[in-house]
Amino acid sequence: MPKAVKFSNKYWAVAADLYHPAGFDAKKQYPAILCAHPISSCKEQTAAIYAEQLAALGYVVLAFDASHQGASGGEPRYLEDPATRVEDFRCAVDYLVTLDYVDEARIGVLGICGGGGYAVSAAMTERRIKAVGTVVAANYGRIMREGDLSPDAALKTLEAIGKQRTAEARGAEPAIVNYIPASVAEREKAGITDIDIVEAVEYYTTPRGQQPGSPNQLRFSGLQAALGFDAFHLAEHLLTQPLQIVVGNKPGAFGSLRDGYELFHRARSERKNLFVVEGASHYDLYDKPGYVEQAMAKLGPFYKENL
Template sequence: MNFAKLSSSFVFAAAIASASGSVAAADYRNNPFTLVYDGAIRQNEAGKVNIRPVSYTVNGIKIAANVYTPANFDPNKQYPAIVVAHPNGGVKEQVAGLYAQKLAEQGYVTIAFDAAYQGASGGELRYVDKPANRIEDIRGAADFISQFKGVDAKRIGLLGICGGGGYSIKAAQTDKRFKAVATISMFNSGDARRNGFMRSQTDSIQQRLQQAADARAQEAAGGEILYTPAFAAGMTKEQVAALPYDLYRQGYEYYAQTHAHPNSKTNFTVSSLLDLMAFDVNTQVELINQPLLMIAGEKADSLYMTEEVFANAKGTQNKELFIVPEAKHIETYWKPEYVKPISAKLTGFFGKNL
């Protein structure tokens, strides 16, 4: 199959999946829970936030997750809980875990999970990436955490990051167990796969749909499973600098170098595009009647995605668009100068609405 004209967003995904980078700033091998963010829990201690690896099933697929409990957690009391959905290609040990831990420090029980077919979760084919699955993953996390001893099932919030933010918007439209919804650097996966990032690939939509259909046909015939294309491992600084967008350049550095995790593979099956390209976060947004907080960086090249969805969230009067000065998309994942105000904003939002 000729992938020469596949969307540049697919190429980016494959690049950060396959390349080997420098030693990570927060090396997963140095953490007992393989967490790769600064300040991550290294051991469970009395009187502090604790982490508990758990598993459960969603539609017959085993899901791997981490539950974070607040300091001095008492299962005989009732705590509000927050489901945290990771970015496209990310895993629970990266930015989702960072914000889950930050919120647990504020008194919430939080759960960060790996999407089905991805990370440490089960499911075959590996790295199938279909929106319906990702939305069901979020609902499944709510199923689990609402039954967790010590959680008040009437006070469940939802936080989605990047692609997980887009899927959280869709989940919250119909699942009213989520009493408050927040996103960080929301990414409209369907729009990006269909039209290209920043609408740069609209002239090749039909060609790419045909390629996805051909890949599905090849799978059905027992042939090779095709994945979105990969760059050669170990991009040079010059190659990274030549990538066309900040999201790509900084995404490569985050996923392949500074916060790399072996379970984080950001490419996906080509046949997944049959579902991804027909998907759009920015539909039926008016169904959200819950309090809504959308956070994005001032200089993020993905900012347009958050702004469009926020404008169409006309079903709630309790909504806020919080722009982080100077921040770019990936920088909201880890840079302390941006994580701090984002965490404070989330704490205030969930504190008021849960």
């Protein structure tokens, strides 16, 4: 079982689970990996699955809830702020380097879905991160800008956010919206058939992946920064760490397949690899054993070589 710990980001506490390898000896030093959950997720979901497997390979692993979400502190709640999400990684490294049994020269990161995009962004300026792994990494800013796929999707969303912020400044209640339909029935009623949305609803709103720390709630008025965020900005210049990208070959609305190819081509890293899991969708790589095993078959040797 992981150990529940906390570390600070600004003036609030970030909640995390710390995983130790079998036979752990606090007098020794171990390589460590940060494990970042997807957008709308929490540390107990797919991040926990990968954290457990990495710990079994001999790593100290820190899986944490994003600030303003899950069991972490930070007000207002349900905020998805890219700058704060990236700062969480830096603060997580600050925590790891205080542990005598962590080798500060061997710290890596693994990010899943939106957590993968944030991991890439953080690694560009957090040089204590020595190796970057992603699973179905998605560029959250791109997803937000595309919206309904119309040329002015981002502009329409920003106009709506501006109106909501004005209303809240004048005393209105915050608008808390859902990331995805709240149930299979709601998704079917809306006529949504895209594979990523279908499987997101199946994962997050059923016993398959449902967790209290992932309530499918988002503060709408806080989304302005996300519309202007590019997780891969400056990758051509600043992303030099070894990089292992894992994606599935079934494309969906979240675009992690094309984001994987874009990241691979943009990254300055001399050592980089893109592994496409045949027959896998975005959410298959969250928790389906056969697909997770294929991802780990790449990630395990990658971290061993580079940490």
